[in-house]
Amino acid sequence: MLDPKAAAEAKQAAVAYLDWDLTERQLCDFELLANGGFSPLTGFLGKADYDRVVAEMRLANGALWPMPITLDVTEAFAEQLETGTRVALRDPEGVILGIITVADIWRPDRLIEAQQVFGTTDLAHPGVAYLMEQSHPVYVGGQIEALALPMHYDFGHLRLTPAELRARFKRAGWRRVVAFQTRNPMHRAHVELTFLAARQTEANLLIHPVVGMTKPGDVDHYSRVRCYEHVLKKYPEQTTALSLLPLAMRMGGPREALWHALIRKNYGCTHLIVGRDHAGPGKDSQGEDFYDPYAAQEMVAEYADEAGIEMVPFRMMVYVQERAGYAPIDEVNEATETVMNISGTEFRRRMREGLDIPDWFGYPEVVAELRRTYPPRAKQGITLFFTGLSGSGKSTIANAVMAKLMERGGRAVTLLDGDIVRKHLSSELGFSKADRDLNIRRIGFVAAEISRNGGVAICAPIAPYASTRRDVRAMVEAVHGGFVEIHVATPIEECERRDRKGLYAKARAGLIKGFTGIDDPYEVPEQPELTLDTLQATPEELAQQVILKLENLGFINLR
Ligand SMILES: Nc1ncnc2c1ncn2[C@@H]1O[C@H](COP(=O)(O)OS(=O)(=O)O)[C@@H](OP(=O)(O)O)[C@H]1O
Numbered sequence: 001m002l003d004p005k006a007a008a009e010a011k012q013a014a015v016a017y018l019d020w021d022l023t024e025r026q027l028c029d030f031e032l033l034a035n036g037g038f039s040p041l042t043g044f045l046g047k048a049d050y051d052r053v054v055a056e057m058r059l060a061n062g063a064l065w066p067m068p069i070t071l072d073v074t075e076a077f078a079e080q081l082e083t084g085t086r087v088a089l090r091d092p093e094g095v096i097l098g099i100i101t102v103a104d105i106w107r108p109d110r111l112i113e114a115q116q117v118f119g120t121t122d123l124a125h126p127g128v129a130y131l132m133e134q135s136h137p138v139y140v141g142g143q144i145e146a147l148a149l150p151m152h153y154d155f156g157h158l159r160l161t162p163a164e165l166r167a168r169f170k171r172a173g174w175r176r177v178v179a180f181q182t183r184n185p186m187h188r189a190h191v192e193l194t195f196l197a198a199r200q201t202e203a204n205l206l207i208h209p210v211v212g213m214t215k216p217g218d219v220d221h222y223s224r225v226r227c228y229e230h231v232l233k234k235y236p237e238q239t240t241a242l243s244l245l246p247l248a249m250r251m252g253g254p255r256e257a258l259w260h261a262l263i264r265k266n267y268g269c270t271h272l273i274v275g276r277d278h279a280g281p282g283k284d285s286q287g288e289d290f291y292d293p294y295a296a297q298e299m300v301a302e303y304a305d306e307a308g309i310e311m312v313p314f315r316m317m318v319y320v321q322e323r324a325g326y327a328p329i330d331e332v333n334e335a336t337e338t339v340m341n342i343s344g345t346e347f348r349r350r351m352r353e354g355l356d357i358p359d360w361f362g363y364p365e366v367v368a369e370l371r372r373t374y375p376p377r378a379k380q381g382i383t384l385f386f387t388g389l390s391g392s393g394k395s396t397i398a399n400a401v402m403a404k405l406m407e408r409g410g411r412a413v414t415l416l417d418g419d420i421v422r423k424h425l426s427s428e429l430g431f432s433k434a435d436r437d438l439n440i441r442r443i444g445f446v447a448a449e450i451s452r453n454g455g456v457a458i459c460a461p462i463a464p465y466a467s468t469r470r471d472v473r474a475m476v477e478a479v480h481g482g483f484v485e486i487h488v489a490t491p492i493e494e495c496e497r498r499d500r501k502g503l504y505a506k507a508r509a510g511l512i513k514g515f516t517g518i519d520d521p522y523e524v525p526e527q528p529e530l531t532l533d534t535l536q537a538t539p540e541e542l543a544q545q546v547i548l549k550l551e552n553l554g555f556i557n558l559r
């Protein structure tokens with residue numbers, strides 16, 4: 001980090017530089033480059049460092065470093081760069097955080113990078129998927145000058161930098177510190193295993209959860225940190241600390257575990273707990289593990305001397321009924337003792353369905369916290385997404401469903417009818433594919449916000465393209481809302497016969513071009529939650545079908 005005077009001068013000079021808006025991942029990487037968490041790195045990797053890191057887990061000078069930390073940019077941006085160009089790196093609000101002096105510009109072979117770093121090119125691996133689908137094609141390497149650390153307004157008191165944490169350990173006389181890495185909420189088993197690890201290594205304990213980017217679908221960090229704060233109270237204050245790590249994980253298994261060890265060393269730790277399948281990416285597209293579950297432990301143990309930090313293997317802790325307490329699984333006699341455990345998948349299922357979580361598994365405060373964040377379906381926000389041809393009956397049925405939901409009460413209901421949206425939100429848009437897609441994405445954005453806050457969004461556009469509908473589903477599900485796609489499957493002949501607005505006649509006469517179903521496509525939904533036949537039932541009956549489907553899916557509780 002530059003001192004305040006130098007930073008002010010650098011900021012002045014940066015007015016003349018090119019600007020790059022850091023992506024979410026780059027922002028995380030920048031923070032650890034700037035605060036020393038990624039020491040010995042002092043910038044985004046250049047070509048020679050990158051090549052050797054990818055091939056051998058070492059920088060060009062031989063220092064151990066397993067993960068490529070690169071600044072990926074677009075082709076258009078790269079065209080403006082040459083060696084020596086200085087670029088201002090900005091956060092999403094436009095604040096200049098640092099300056100990179102470009103040393104290398106190259107186009108990496110991302111298949112080779114994926115294969116070497118993750119051992120696979122399978123897109124089911126989140127690290128590979130990010131590399132292939134989200135990262136930009138050109139890499140830029142160079143030293144950075146950091147002017148400021150990214151601003152965080154949440155949990156500021158828990159975000160200690162490496163220097164701050166080391167100083168804290170020093171003040172407290174903590175010479176041995178074992179770090180616990182996690183991206184999940186902590187329950188009793190985690191507390192027991194960290195206790196055990198700290199006791200066995202005669203070390204103090206740092207709970208060091210990742211709050212940068214973790215695996216897509218993980219519990220968001222706000223909720224997790226509130227859980228960690230509850231859990232912290234279970235530990236003796238004198239020997240336990242909690243601090244948040246703004247790392248962007250790659251889910252890279254063994255390489256990632258070694259990377260975690262080097263980072264924890266920078267944060268002043270002497271030991272790292274490495275679990276079974278540490279930083280594991282989940283299952284591959286064949287349903288198999290990507291890595292041997294113990295490869296991460298072996299990797300960290302192998303390089304422990306060079307990394308300057310010891311590996312503490314995490315032993316799976318299970319609840320033993322006869323002991324009314326936890327024990328490492330390898331110390332249990334399964335012939336005479338009853339072992340109990342709830343897997344992560346089973347835990348999530350119980351939360352989703354509002355089922356009981358026993359006290360032996362979770363702390364009631366933590367479970368209550370997670371229930372607030374992940375309400376059961378009957379309390380979740382939902383998006384009802386009607387799709388179908390013009391005149392198929394979307395608005396009519398949507399209005400009837402809205403009335404029935406309002407009559408029940410409970411959730412706030414918002415109707416985003418095609419016509420209303422076209423008038424207010426998308427008034428400047430026409431009916432080209434690009435305009436229709438943008439229109440639907442806007443509806444999706446609003447619906448996701450409504451669902452995020454526990455309401456019901458009823459959408460009724462034509463939405464003719466399957467991929468756009470899929471994107472909207474993903475937007476809603478990303479904020480833990482329920483998505484219910486309802487195909488109003490009225491045949492075109494019937495829509496045309498009704499021709500409520502006279503538009504089909506105009507389209508047939510060639511007065512409207514690109515009319516859906518006439519000379520513009522409508523992709524029939526392949527797996528909607530519900531298909532409605534308007535030839536066989538009245539709007540009222542169809543609305544009632546929608547209500548029953550919502551009950552069947554658990555989104556409303558008629559009892
Ligand atoms: N070219 C063309 N194709 C289809 N529809 C047309 C077109 N031009 C105007 N309209 C009128 O616009 C309404 C459809 O708007 P949407 O926002 O639902 O369409 S889309 O989802 O963005 O494709 C649609 O309203 P609904 O009848 O309520 O579906 C039509 O009245």
Ligand SMILES: Nc1ncnc2c1ncn2[C@@H]1O[C@H](COP(=O)(O)OP(=O)(O)O)[C@@H](O)[C@H]1O
Nearest residue numbers: 389390391392393394395396500534537538539
């Ligand atoms: N079973 C039915 N369900 C829905 N609408 C029907 C049905 N039978 C006839 N209709 C008529 O079809 C027309 C559908 O128009 P609308 O709801 O505006 O469709 P969209 O919003 O899909 O363009 C209305 O005039 C409605 O009265």
